[in-house]
Amino acid sequence: MRSTFVFLFALALGCRTPPLEVQAEFGIVRAHVSGGLSTYARALDDLAPQIKSLLESSRNESVEVWVLESKRTHVDSIGVYVGRRIELGRDAWEHPETHLAHELVHWYGIQSSPYQNVPWYMHEGLADWIACDLTGKTYLRDAEHREIGELSVGVQAFTADRAIWNELSEKEEEAANRIGYEVVKFLGLARVKSMAASGADPLDYAKAAELISEDWIGEGLITVSIGSELEPGDVFLDRPLQ
Numbered sequence: 001m002r003s004t005f006v007f008l009f010a011l012a013l014g015c016r017t018p019p020l021e022v023q024a025e026f027g028i029v030r031a032h033v034s035g036g037l038s039t040y041a042r043a044l045d046d047l048a049p050q051i052k053s054l055l056e057s058s059r060n061e062s063v064e065v066w067v068l069e070s071k072r073t074h075v076d077s078i079g080v081y082v083g084r085r086i087e088l089g090r091d092a093w094e095h096p097e098t099h100l101a102h103e104l105v106h107w108y109g110i111q112s113s114p115y116q117n118v119p120w121y122m123h124e125g126l127a128d129w130i131a132c133d134l135t136g137k138t139y140l141r142d143a144e145h146r147e148i149g150e151l152s153v154g155v156q157a158f159t160a161d162r163a164i165w166n167e168l169s170e171k172e173e174e175a176a177n178r179i180g181y182e183v184v185k186f187l188g189l190a191r192v193k194s195m196a197a198s199g200a201d202p203l204d205y206a207k208a209a210e211l212i213s214e215d216w217i218g219e220g221l222i223t224v225s226i227g228s229e230l231e232p233g234d235v236f237l238d239r240p241l242q
């Protein structure tokens with residue numbers, strides 16, 4: 001589910017174009033084995049127009065989806081968006097529509113829509129929230145997050161540009177992603193869009209969602225206690241509020 005930009009990885013690994021393909025209206029699905037091709041093609045035509053419309057995306061390019069033989073992608077994720085295509089590992093098969101929808105949010109988001117200024121920590125949360133909402137699923141990362149438990153994350157994770165974001169540990173990234181999801185769930189897409197359009201500060205989203213204090217102005221750590229649902233009290237700061 002990571003949206004890491006992995007063009008170079010992909011080139012280095014010499015990813016081979018899958019030989020089987022089904023042409024759908026909104027794009028092409030390629031795979032090494034035939035199982036699931038038609039399911040993904042149908043899901044693509046169902047989800048792509050909905051997501052493009054939700055995100056008000058200007059991207060009109062035909063979508064390319066690769067269904068891999070391996071359980072996970074070369075970045076050890078269930079799915080990945082690599083700019084020119086979406087890749088899904090065999091592990092995506094448990095919830096194919098939801099994982100495809102998640103990657104389609106990356107495809108139609110974020111650079112070519114009014115959501116282009118949402119902070120990095122909200123990219124995954126935005127994709128997760130839309131994907132789960134459209135496909136009738138609850139949050140898919142609960143199991144991983146229960147393993148993470150309680151975690152302190154530097155404020156930098158929330159205010160990061162891409163360079164800093166890529167330096168974060170996987171756990172820090174997951175904790176920040178989870179906050180991003182809760183922010184989108186709390187605020188709703190229209191509010192997130194208007195905040196992005198008005199150039200809101202990254203922490204303003206979490207403040208608006210009442211996950212951190214409105215008047216907090218310090219630097220430091222945000223501690224996230226992750227269970228199946230985040231409540232405001234599960235996110236707290238390492239210093240007294242100003």
Ligand SMILES: [Zn+2]
Nearest residue numbers: 001002003127
């Ligand atoms: Zn993702």
